[in-house]
Amino acid sequence: MIKLRIVDLRSDTVTKPSPEMWDTIKLMDNSKLGDDVEGEDPTVNELEEKAAKLVGKEAALLVTSGTQGNLVSVLSQTKPGDEILLEEFNHIYAHEVGNAARIGGLMIRTYSSNKGVPSFEYLQSLIRDKENIHNPPSSLLCTENTHNYHGGAIISIDTLRRMKEFAKKNELKFHLDGARIFNAAVGLNVPVTEFTKHVDSVMFCLSKGLSCPVGSIVAGSKETIAKARKFRKMLGGGMRQAGIIAAFGLIALKPKWINRLNEDHKNAKLLAEGLKTISLPVKVHPPDTNIVIVELLEKVKIHKIINQLNNAGILAFNISKQKIRFVTHYGIDEHDVDHSIEQIGFILKKNL
Numbered sequence: 001m002i003k004l005r006i007v008d009l010r011s012d013t014v015t016k017p018s019p020e021m022w023d024t025i026k027l028m029d030n031s032k033l034g035d036d037v038e039g040e041d042p043t044v045n046e047l048e049e050k051a052a053k054l055v056g057k058e059a060a061l062l063v064t065s066g067t068q069g070n071l072v073s074v075l076s077q078t079k080p081g082d083e084i085l086l087e088e089f090n091h092i093y094a095h096e097v098g099n100a101a102r103i104g105g106l107m108i109r110t111y112s113s114n115k116g117v118p119s120f121e122y123l124q125s126l127i128r129d130k131e132n133i134h135n136p137p138s139s140l141l142c143t144e145n146t147h148n149y150h151g152g153a154i155i156s157i158d159t160l161r162r163m164k165e166f167a168k169k170n171e172l173k174f175h176l177d178g179a180r181i182f183n184a185a186v187g188l189n190v191p192v193t194e195f196t197k198h199v200d201s202v203m204f205c206l207s208k209g210l211s212c213p214v215g216s217i218v219a220g221s222k223e224t225i226a227k228a229r230k231f232r233k234m235l236g237g238g239m240r241q242a243g244i245i246a247a248f249g250l251i252a253l254k255p256k257w258i259n260r261l262n263e264d265h266k267n268a269k270l271l272a273e274g275l276k277t278i279s280l281p282v283k284v285h286p287p288d289t290n291i292v293i294v295e296l297l298e299k300v301k302i303h304k305i306i307n308q309l310n311n312a313g314i315l316a317f318n319i320s321k322q323k324i325r326f327v328t329h330y331g332i333d334e335h336d337v338d339h340s341i342e343q344i345g346f347i348l349k350k351n352l
């Protein structure tokens with residue numbers, strides 16, 4: 001029986017560790033581990049120091065996931081009853097189970113945007129008047145870079161600078177969901193600090209394109225990270241001998257490994273260019289980084305197409321009734337891209 005070739009383009013969360021990561025883990029011993037809840041795990045401490053330095057912040061914290069990282073960042077910079085501003089397609093708003101409202105007791109106000117870029121006039125209209133007895137206080141502004149549901153779009157450094165000024169003027173803290181901030185940095189070929197210097201706190205994921213099996217980082221001021229550490233414990237994220245996880249992260253943050261993200265971007269471009277040559281009623285959004293969105297311009301049952309793609313070994317998710325998302329990542333090469341273009345083209349032609 002011929003084995004079906006699987007190309008998993010659902011997300012960069014499906015990545016598995018590199019051989020170098022495994023080699024490092026195999027060389028570890030108990031001297032590299034300790035109780036991290038007591039601050040005694042040397043590998044976690046090394047990772048947190050390295051991560052803080054890399055993003056130009058005073059301190060950093062290893063957390064279990066991007067979701068937990070965003071939540072502890074939000075909790076550390078707000079009080080129950082505050083109102084926070086989230087872009088309408090931000091992961092925090094759309095895909096984190098409403099945790100800011102449920103656990104943080106926060107009011108959530110969404111703002112619309114052009115691929116993550118807000119209108120500052122409109123944002124200003126959302127700020128509550130502090131003097132008005134009826135109003136909850138606005139206390140935190142959030143953004144996401146790269147922006148997942150806007151197809152891995154890079155929000156420019158200048159936009160972040162303007163958002164920071166806006167936040168300062170309105171006495172708001174400013175949090176960046178930077179699950180893929182290194183994709184943005186590599187995409188523009190600038191140090192990641194060009195983005196992170198404009199925010200009070202940043203969360204980035206080790207477990208996406210950087211291909212660690214688990215873990216994310218939160219970075220910010222010493223005061224914010226001390227609060228985040230306590231909230232992490234409250235949420236059950238005190239991980240004890242977590243050096244075994246942090247060791248993967250130390251490899252992931254090497255410049256060579258961060259720059260590898262360029263390969264994913266190159267493959268996303270190849271995929272988009274290949275799909276564009278197929279004459280069909282679809283719009284292939286040109287990717288900034290590692291996410292390609294194919295928008296169906298005719299009304300069809302998108303789940304039928306997703307099922308057919310899956311049956312052909314091309315795994316993908318739809319992110320709306322019209323849009324299919326393909327994510328390139330470690331483990332996907334040019335041959336996989338060529339094969340995917342062929343299969344996706346064949347299936348789309350059958351349905352459109």
Ligand SMILES: Cc1ncc(COP(=O)(O)O)c(C=O)c1O
Nearest residue numbers: 065066067068091144148177179
């Ligand atoms: C932009 C963004 N933020 C946060 C997360 C949450 O990360 P995790 O799945 O590790 O909780 C994701 C996950 O896909 C994401 O895409």
